[in-house]
Amino acid sequence: MAKKYKYLQILLLILSVLPAIFLGKLIIKYGVNVPFFDQWGVARYINKYFTSGLTFTDLLAQHNETRPFFPRIVFISLASLTHWDVKYEMLAIFLMACFISFNLYCLNRLTIGGMLWKGILIFLLFNLLIFSPVQYENWLWGFQIVIFIPMLCITSCILIAYSQLSSKVKFLICMSLATVSTFSFANGLLSWLVVFPVLALNTWKDLSKEKWLFTGWIAGFTLNATLYFYNYQKPPHHPGIWDGAVHLQAAIDYFFCFCGSGFAFGNVNLAKNVGMALFSIFIAVCIYLIKCRKDFILWHRTIGWLTIAAYSISSGSIATLGRVGFGVEQSMAPRYTTFSLYLPISLVALVAIIIDDAVRKRDFSKSKLLVNSIGSIALIYLLFLHSLSVNMAVKEMSNWRVARLQGKGCLLFINIVKEEECLATRVNPKIARVKFLANRLNSLGYLQPGLVKSPRIQDIEGTKLSTADGYGYGWFDGLSKVSNDEYVTSGWARLPEREEPADAVILTYEKANNYDTAFALIYTRMKREDVAKVTQKDAYSMSGWQKSFSASKLPKGQVKINAWAFDANTGKAFKLNGTQIVQNL
Known part of the structure; x- marks a missing residue:
C-alpha cells in the first residue's frame, strides 16, 4: 500500500509541474521581442538613463494610477543586460509566477497538511490556475511585471508571518515587501491592509506587549x-x-464578471454566474469561520488563504470602481485574470481546511459523502470551463503574436514607410514619440533587429531558401488601375523557414537603375485557402494581401513594381515571384 502511495505522489508531482512547463513553451513560442503600448514609457526612461540620467522623482513618476518605482528599476536593469530584449521581461514574469507557486505550496503544507498526495493534488489545482494561459496578455507583455509583484510580495509576507522569525524581523520584512508592492502597481497599496491580519495573528503575544509594532505598521x-x-x-x-x-x-455585474472571467471563455453571462458562485462560496466560508471564531487553530490555518482571497476580491472592487465606466465587457480583459484567479485558488485551500475541520468536529459526519460529491462535481465543472477558456486563450496567444510581429514590421520601417494605422494600433498611438524613441534606442543598439535605414530594399535582402513546392516566398499576383490616381495590388506571401505568412509585404518600384525603392507596406492578412491547398499547409491559409496606393507614390513613366515578404524577426526581405509593369503618366 505504501508503495502505491509513493507512485501516486510521484505521478501527481510530475502532473503538478506540467502547467508551468506548458506555459513556458507557450511563452517561448508566442513571445515577440518588440516594445508595445505602455513599454514605450519604459523606452523613455531607458533613453533618459543613457543620456541625462534618471532621478528619484523620475522613477517615482505616476503611470496611469500606478507609481511603478520598483518595476522601472527592473526594466532598466534588464534592458542594460539584454539590450532591451523584452522577452527577458516575460521570463521574469514566469519566474515570479514560479516563486508564487512555491510560496503557495509551502503554505499548503503548513496549513492544510494531511497525506502528501493530498497536498500535491491541491498543488496541481493551484498550478493549473497560477500558470493558466487565460492570463495570456500578461504572460506575453513584459510590462505586466507590475501586476505580478504585489502577489509575490503578499504570498511571501504570509510565509514570513508563519515562520519562526522574531516578531520584529517579521514586521520589518513585511513592511519592506508591502512598500515594494505599493510602488509596483496601484493595487499594491492593499497589501498593507490584507497582510496585517495574518501578521497580527501569528505575532499576537508580542504585538499585545510591544505596541510599537502596530504603530510602526500604521506609520509605514x-x-x-x-x-x-x-x-x-x-x-x-x-x-x-x-x-x-x-x-x-x-x-x-462588473464585479461578478471580474471574479468569474477566468472560467467563461469570453461569455459575459457565464462569467457573472461563475463569479456569483465563487463569491457565494467565499461568503459561506466566512460564515463558518465566524461561527468558529474562538477556534484559534482553525483561524491560524485559514488566515493566510483569507489574505489571498481578500486581495483578489479587493482588486475586483477597485477595478469595478475605476473601470465600470468602460462597460461590463471590460471586466473580461485577460490582464485582470491574474487577480481574479487567486480567489478560486484560495477557496480550494479554504474549503479543504473547513471540510477537514468539520469532519474532525463531526459537524456533518452524516452528510460527508454528499458534501464531498457536491464539491467534487463543482470542481470538475469549473475545471471543464477553465479548459475551454485555456483552449481559446492559446488561440488568442497566436493572434497576439501575429499582431506584435505586424507591429514590429511597421516599427522597423518607421523612417521609410510610415503606416500610421498599424503603428497606432499595434505599437503605440503616440507615433511621433515612438519615432523619436525608436531612433534613440536604435542608436544605442536596443532595437533588435535595427531600424531599416534606407528605402533601397536590396540593403535588407535576405538569402532565399529553396522550397520543395517551388512557390518560393509567394507571388505578386496582379496590379490594376481602379481610377486615374489609384492602383490596387494583391498576392500572397510566406516565410518558408518559419512556415508562416510573412509579417509584412513591402512594395517597391524600380526605374532606370538596378535597385528597388520601398514605397508601401502591407501588414494585414487575407484568407487564401487556395494557397493552403496547393502548398498542403493550413498555416498559409491567411497569407493573402492586398493594397491600394496613389499613383503619386510612383515616378513618372514606365515603372516596374515588385513585392517582398518581410521577416520582422530578422529584418530581412525576400522578393516574391512576379513583377508588374505600369505606365505612370
Whole structure:
C-alpha cells in the first residue's frame, strides 16, 4: 500500500509541474521581442538613463494610477543586460509566477497538511490556475511585471508571518515587501491592509506587549500612502471613481464578471454566474469561520488563504470602481485574470481546511459523502470551463503574436514607410514619440533587429531558401488601375523557414537603375485557402494581401513594381515571384 502511495505522489508531482512547463513553451513560442503600448514609457526612461540620467522623482513618476518605482528599476536593469530584449521581461514574469507557486505550496503544507498526495493534488489545482494561459496578455507583455509583484510580495509576507522569525524581523520584512508592492502597481497599496491580519495573528503575544509594532505598521502605511498620493493626478481618459455608485447594477455585474472571467471563455453571462458562485462560496466560508471564531487553530490555518482571497476580491472592487465606466465587457480583459484567479485558488485551500475541520468536529459526519460529491462535481465543472477558456486563450496567444510581429514590421520601417494605422494600433498611438524613441534606442543598439535605414530594399535582402513546392516566398499576383490616381495590388506571401505568412509585404518600384525603392507596406492578412491547398499547409491559409496606393507614390513613366515578404524577426526581405509593369503618366 505504501508503495502505491509513493507512485501516486510521484505521478501527481510530475502532473503538478506540467502547467508551468506548458506555459513556458507557450511563452517561448508566442513571445515577440518588440516594445508595445505602455513599454514605450519604459523606452523613455531607458533613453533618459543613457543620456541625462534618471532621478528619484523620475522613477517615482505616476503611470496611469500606478507609481511603478520598483518595476522601472527592473526594466532598466534588464534592458542594460539584454539590450532591451523584452522577452527577458516575460521570463521574469514566469519566474515570479514560479516563486508564487512555491510560496503557495509551502503554505499548503503548513496549513492544510494531511497525506502528501493530498497536498500535491491541491498543488496541481493551484498550478493549473497560477500558470493558466487565460492570463495570456500578461504572460506575453513584459510590462505586466507590475501586476505580478504585489502577489509575490503578499504570498511571501504570509510565509514570513508563519515562520519562526522574531516578531520584529517579521514586521520589518513585511513592511519592506508591502512598500515594494505599493510602488509596483496601484493595487499594491492593499497589501498593507490584507497582510496585517495574518501578521497580527501569528505575532499576537508580542504585538499585545510591544505596541510599537502596530504603530510602526500604521506609520509605514501612512507614509506609503502619503508619498503615493502626493501630486497624484487622475488619468483624464479614465472613468470617474463614483461611476459604480451611480450605475449600481452595472457595478455589480462588473464585479461578478471580474471574479468569474477566468472560467467563461469570453461569455459575459457565464462569467457573472461563475463569479456569483465563487463569491457565494467565499461568503459561506466566512460564515463558518465566524461561527468558529474562538477556534484559534482553525483561524491560524485559514488566515493566510483569507489574505489571498481578500486581495483578489479587493482588486475586483477597485477595478469595478475605476473601470465600470468602460462597460461590463471590460471586466473580461485577460490582464485582470491574474487577480481574479487567486480567489478560486484560495477557496480550494479554504474549503479543504473547513471540510477537514468539520469532519474532525463531526459537524456533518452524516452528510460527508454528499458534501464531498457536491464539491467534487463543482470542481470538475469549473475545471471543464477553465479548459475551454485555456483552449481559446492559446488561440488568442497566436493572434497576439501575429499582431506584435505586424507591429514590429511597421516599427522597423518607421523612417521609410510610415503606416500610421498599424503603428497606432499595434505599437503605440503616440507615433511621433515612438519615432523619436525608436531612433534613440536604435542608436544605442536596443532595437533588435535595427531600424531599416534606407528605402533601397536590396540593403535588407535576405538569402532565399529553396522550397520543395517551388512557390518560393509567394507571388505578386496582379496590379490594376481602379481610377486615374489609384492602383490596387494583391498576392500572397510566406516565410518558408518559419512556415508562416510573412509579417509584412513591402512594395517597391524600380526605374532606370538596378535597385528597388520601398514605397508601401502591407501588414494585414487575407484568407487564401487556395494557397493552403496547393502548398498542403493550413498555416498559409491567411497569407493573402492586398493594397491600394496613389499613383503619386510612383515616378513618372514606365515603372516596374515588385513585392517582398518581410521577416520582422530578422529584418530581412525576400522578393516574391512576379513583377508588374505600369505606365505612370
